[in-house]
Amino acid sequence: MSRSERSPLLLAGLLAAAGAAHFADPRRFDEIVPRGLPGTPRAWTYVSGAVELALAAGIALPRTRPAAARAAAAFFVGVFPANVKMAVDWRHRPTPQKATAYGRLPLQLPLVLWARGVARNARDAA
Template sequence: MPETSTEPASQRSAYKMAAMLIATGVGHFAAPKPFDTIVPAELPGSARFYTLASGVAEIAVGGLLLVPRTRRLGAGAAVALFLAVFPANINLVRMWWNKPLPMKLGAMARLPFQVPMIVSALKIRRNAPV
């Protein structure tokens, strides 16, 4: 997609990340059970609490990314969020280790995917209006 003067690449990246986060956050409320199952049992409290709290966080961070004045804050919060949910992705690999190979590979593929999301959030932060 060519860059236009009305919508620079950094703005499009922010919108794409915001859409992904908001959609995923809504998913935590619309269908919480799959998210509940990957919350590490070692965490205190109920899995549903962490599912709903992370859903709120994803929607809030997505909202921050949409607004140019809060985009820098939102991008920093996105980095923190991606790091915070990483243990759930590790837990999914742990739980699915004895599942069929396609399921195991799907769970494992989530781990390195965090890196480009963090890099993208850092780029959005760097290019956000001050």
């Protein structure tokens, strides 16, 4: 299996794992839901987890891969405020936790670029 064939499946796996984690340990995600959103943090935790699972399924299927990968790129941009909230909230925590929170911020850009690349490669292969 070539790198270009593995890349979408790795991205799908990452999204599936993250989506499942939202249901396995929702409290961890509830804490980072921005306060200005309507509804409860738990609802947003479950919605974002379900979206990640749906994106994973869409990226795993070649037929829906281009659209799902573009949606994943937009999703990664959309959840960035939660990562900012986590970094702000965790700024006084011990160094390992603080490093985790700060480390998530620059990670969003490679995720967006990865998803866009998957979309582009899937479109070009079609």
